[in-house]
Amino acid sequence: MRHVLVTGGSSGIGLAIAALLLSRGDRVTLLARDEGRLEAAMDILSELPGAGERLAAVSADVADAASVGAGVRAAASRFGPADVLVASAGIVEPGLFHDQPPELFERQVAVNLFGVANSVRAVLPDMRAAGGxxxxxxxxxxxLIGIPGYSGYCASKFALRGLAASLRAETAGHGISVSISFPPDTVTPQYEREMLVRPPEAEAMMGRVRPWQAADVARVIVEGMEKGRREVHFGVALRFVGYFGPLVSAWFDARLVRTARKGRRPV
Ligand SMILES: NC(=O)C1=CN([C@@H]2O[C@H](COP(=O)(O)OP(=O)(O)OC[C@H]3O[C@@H](n4cnc5c(N)ncnc54)[C@H](OP(=O)(O)O)[C@@H]3O)[C@@H](O)[C@H]2O)C=CC1
Ligand SMILES: CCCCCCCCCCCCCCCC(=O)[C@@H](N)CO
Structure with missing residues (x-):
């Protein structure tokens, strides 16, 4: 029986992935900061048949290497070393670069980029020892594409593609697959908060792809991972952006410049 560690497993996409893998018979540890949200997620997931004994939770902050290291050790002492890491913990703080306090930019990079690096670092020695x-x-x-109002978020999420590509090359010889997914807007608690403050320039781009349900995003991520896919895309438009991102960016940039010249807001 595999042991899957899901960072960000107490909410949204992480929670949906945890539910799917529990229902397929894996052992799952949820890792997130807030104990109350972890308990609420455990309550929901325990309803799944036979999930009770295969489910655990640890409170840790992925942005803090020592905290996530301790969390991963606690998880391993319960269910053994993790065979699978799903790194879903992430935050978004929309705002135009020139308006946004540097702390918010830095926090997004700390959680979304360093948080993934810290999580991988914590599980990798055991995976290498296990040979897969x-x-x-x-x-x-x-x-995949720059979005106005998302500089810190885009910087952190673009960087993950480089991290994944390097890691994949390093770990392939050890039987460890690294897949990275690029989901569209997805209806989750984070999305609900984000929509209240999303700038219109951003909605002009992001609004072109309809929001997905978390369960559907979870299914595509898990399928891609199980097939050992390098990159996982969602729908025709975002797959196109995945292959031809710079072209799409150039087109959006030109469009934004045109609407700005006409003195209009883009939406
Ligand atoms: N929803 C969307 O539209 C999209 C989301 N994504 C990405 O998917 C991932 C999940 O997003 P979503 O499900 O919407 O978000 P939610 O806010 O619903 O869930 C985020 C999860 O991450 C945890 N988390 C946040 N910060 C930390 C931290 N520092 N350490 C440990 N855990 C943390 C949260 O728990 P707690 O706060 O208690 O720590 C929670 O469990 C993110 O990486 C996001 O960027 C990608 C594309 C679209
Ligand atoms: C022919 C090609 C045309 C393609 C048009 C595509 C436009 C780009 C859409 C970018 C969508 C990005 C969603 C990110 C959601 C996200 O991460 C946040 N919700 C975080 O919470």
Missing amino acids: GRIAIVSSGAG
Whole structure:
């Protein structure tokens, strides 16, 4: 029986992935900061048949290497070393670069980029010793194309593509697969908060792809991971952006410049 560690497993996409893998018979540890949200997620997941004994939770902050290291050790002492890491923990703080306090930019990079690096670092020695494993990193469609109002978020999510590519090359010889997914807007608690403050320039781009349900995103991520896919895309438009991101960017840039010249806001 595999042991899957899901960072960000107490909410949204991480929670949906945890539910799917529990229902398929894996052992799952949820890793997130807030104990109350972890308990609420455990309550929901315990309803799944036979999930009770295969489910655990640890409170840790992925942005803090020592904290996530301790969390991973605690998880291993319960269910053994993790065979699979799903790195879904992430945050978004929309805001135009020139308006945004540097702390918010830095926090997004700390959680979304360093948080993934810290999580991988914590599980990798055991995976190498076991001679195999799977790592699924959750980036975003915003990791493929620059979006106004998302500079810190895009920077962190683009960077994950480089991290994943390097890691994949390093770990392939050890039987460890590294997949990275680029989901569209997905209906989750984070998305609900984000929509209240999303700048219109951003909605002009992001609004072109309809939001997905978390369960559907989870299914595509898990399928991609199990097939050992390098990159996991969602729908025709975002797959196109995945292959031809710079072209799409150039087109959006020209469009934004045109609407700005006409003195209009883009939406
Ligand atoms: N929803 C969307 O539209 C999209 C989301 N994504 C990405 O998917 C991932 C999940 O997003 P979503 O499900 O919407 O978000 P949610 O806010 O619903 O869930 C985020 C999860 O991450 C945890 N988390 C946040 N910060 C930390 C931290 N420092 N350490 C440990 N855990 C943390 C949260 O728990 P707690 O706060 O208690 O720590 C929670 O469990 C993110 O990486 C996001 O960028 C990608 C594309 C689209
Ligand atoms: C022919 C090609 C045309 C393609 C048009 C595509 C436009 C780009 C859409 C980018 C969507 C990014 C969603 C990110 C969501 C996210 O990560 C946040 N919700 C975080 O919470």
